[in-house]
Amino acid sequence: SFARKTVVRATSAFNFTGVTANALNSSSVIASASEATRSFASFPPPKLFDYETVTSHVSVADAITSVEAAFGALAKGEVDVPMPMHIGVEESEGAGPGDCHIKGGYIYGTPTFTVKLATVSFYKNKEKDLPPGSGVFVVVNAVTGAPLAVMQENRFMTDLRTGAAGGVAVKYCTVPEQNVIGFIGAGAIARIMARGAAQIRPFTGVCYGLAGAEEFCKDMEAELGFPFKVAETPEELCAQSDVIFTQTPGSETVLKKEWLKTGGHGVTIIASGSDQPTKQEIPNDVLKASKYISDLTKQTSKVGELRGPIEAGIMTVDDVYAELGEVVNGDKPGREGDELIVVDLTGTGAQDAAIGQVAWDKLSKL
Secondary structure, eight states: OHHHHHHHHHHHHHHHOHHHHHTTTHHHHHHHHHHHHHHHSSSSSEEOOOOHHHHHHHHHHHHHHHHHHHHHHTTTOOOHHHHHHHHEEESSSSSSSSEEEEEEETTTOOOOEEEEEEOOOOOGGGGGTTTTTTTEEEEEEEETTEEEEEOTTTTTHHHHHHHHHHHHHHHOOOOOOEEEOOOOOOOHHHHHHHHHTTTTTOEEEEEEOOOOOHHHHHHHHHHHHHEEEEEEEEHHHHHSSEEEEEOOSSOOOOOOOSSSSSSTOOEEEEEEEOOSOOOOOOHHHHHHHSSSSSSSHHHHHSTTTHHHHHHHSOOOOOOEEEEEEHTTTTSSSOOOOOOOOEEEHHHHHHHHHHHHHHHHHHHOOO
């Protein structure tokens, strides 16, 4: 079919004679097309790295530098990041409920690009003693286009790059005096955010969660060597916290403006729970009052925290102070005085490309 299409295009474009067309359709051309087809099959199969291999060789510490650089490149327009694809699996007798997210990106000048498929919210898995989500990263050679690796990461690498983004937000949007960090939500993302923040500087941790807060505090204190304590209510947590990470299912807002500390060195909220149009963790009035920083405005305005106040008519994309990469690059300052800052992390393909490259660099040497 490749040879036939070539003949049709050539005949139309150059008005070749029937003799020439017949020559193009000769056995030599068909043989060449067959040779080209065989050459595609000569790519080696991608390497498969299972979950245990991935989790034992890649950490959030590995990811922070690369994710920071990815945000900088994103702000310079040096990353090709398509909008995320979302597949909703509505609950039925034979499937669901659940969601699938597909993201990817290419950072200019890097030797690979990454496509990621992540599934979440398959809550019936609990009945089967399985986690509610899974996922794979496909790392592709940016020179040849050949897949290099399929990494069964079951959201581990997604969580790593999310935690790395949290660390970058702490580095650029807080000051050392903001040393009490609160976590609303006590799940896997809260843990990785704590690890990401710990890569930047020591802190005192506070956690509120509907479940798991005591275990979170005990585990994080043992792992990081910093004090952690449980807050009985989100209001109590907000009253103590200089920095607040929110990482909940995002079905309803998790704090109120009047709960936040005033004075001092201000408050920084780093929100990561909203990644679909149905989710919102931060109230519209808090977003409106803040210096709002997005990871990627074209994304946060559709599936992040910014969507809510835009739909309410009280903010537009013009109210975005900066994308995080602009702050990383020094184009705009981060914290200035005692202001309220909201950093909206929806997760970008740039982060996936960055952590994919880091993982390939490490795992390909095994």
